[in-house]
Amino acid sequence: MAASFNPEEARVPRAVQMPTPPITKFKIGLCQLAVTADKERNIALARKAIEEAAQKGAQLVLLPEIWNSPYSNDSFPVYAEDIDAGSDSSPSTAMLSEVARLLKITIVGGSIPERCLDKLYNTCCVFGTDGKLKAKHRKIHLFDIDIPGKISFMESKTLTAGETPTIVDTEVGRIGIGICYDIQFQELAILYAARGAHLICYPGAFNMTTGPLHWELLQRARAADNQLYVATCSPARDAGAGYVAWGHSTLVGPFGEILATTEHEEATIISEIDYSQIELRRRVSK
Numbered sequence: 001m002a003a004s005f006n007p008e009e010a011r012v013p014r015a016v017q018m019p020t021p022p023i024t025k026f027k028i029g030l031c032q033l034a035v036t037a038d039k040e041r042n043i044a045l046a047r048k049a050i051e052e053a054a055q056k057g058a059q060l061v062l063l064p065e066i067w068n069s070p071y072s073n074d075s076f077p078v079y080a081e082d083i084d085a086g087s088d089s090s091p092s093t094a095m096l097s098e099v100a101r102l103l104k105i106t107i108v109g110g111s112i113p114e115r116c117l118d119k120l121y122n123t124c125c126v127f128g129t130d131g132k133l134k135a136k137h138r139k140i141h142l143f144d145i146d147i148p149g150k151i152s153f154m155e156s157k158t159l160t161a162g163e164t165p166t167i168v169d170t171e172v173g174r175i176g177i178g179i180c181y182d183i184q185f186q187e188l189a190i191l192y193a194a195r196g197a198h199l200i201c202y203p204g205a206f207n208m209t210t211g212p213l214h215w216e217l218l219q220r221a222r223a224a225d226n227q228l229y230v231a232t233c234s235p236a237r238d239a240g241a242g243y244v245a246w247g248h249s250t251l252v253g254p255f256g257e258i259l260a261t262t263e264h265e266e267a268t269i270i271s272e273i274d275y276s277q278i279e280l281r282r283r284v285s286k
């Protein structure tokens with residue numbers, strides 16, 4: 001006998017009570033950076049892009065996954081920084097801290113390879129308007145892929161997986177953090193929504209195989225399912241790199257709508273976030 005299905009019993013309330021954000025409307029800047037093998041240049045370029053975004057009114061700036069180093073297992077150990085050992089050991093995060101403080105903006109600092117004791121992580125640092133480190137997210141789901149003739153990459157060859165979700169209260173609302181492949185795991189986004197996130201930021205470097213298939217789809221799905229904002233930021237595409245990034249940094253609203261996006265070249269997107277849209281979304285479709 002077929003089991004009967006009662007949609008009323010099956011229905012789970014989706015609308016989660018969210019905390020009142022400190023600000024309802026603000027501009028976000030997504031800096032799609034051209035990453036090179038020259039770390040100092042990468043840091044200088046990131047600084048310039050952040051300053052330009054802030055000049056255009058961005059109160060929150062998001063950087064790409066692995067923006068200070070080429071995205072490769074050979075590079076991760078060479079470019080890795082000890083974030084907890086202070087600014088001398090981590091010029092990349094020292095720069096982020098300084099610009100966040102000087103410009104009084106919140107920075108979700110993409111990710112860099114992090115060295116901690118004998119381990120390496122793919123780590124995102126969040127800085128508040130006072131320049132203080134508010135949170136550190138270590139990529140939980142390492143990207144191991146092998147599609148014959150298309151793409152093969154094993155982050156787990158050099159990196160260790162993070163163990164904890166990261167949700168942080170900032171001057172621009174409650175933000176959940178995921179790094180790239182973390183976006184494939186809906187349960188992480190559900191958890192952030194359940195904990196009252198207004199926005200999930202995913203620095204990410206999808207590639208020429210999975211980018212066209214999944215990048216936009218996943219961002220819109222995470223935003224629409226959880227009725228919140230999703231922001232992503234990729235490195236710009238370098239067709240000559242060992243790993244070719246898809247680009248297409250994007251902001252998606254709580255209805256699953258694309259609010260702003262770009263192609264694959266170096267670019268900074270400035271777009272508005274309006275958290276009253278989350279309430280509206282949750283009122284119209286409980």
Ligand SMILES: NC(=O)CCC(=O)C(=O)O
Pocket residue numbers: 065142143179180181182184204205206207210211214
């Ligand atoms: N850097 C990454 O985690 C890439 C993830 C990706 O491309 C995917 O398909 O997922």
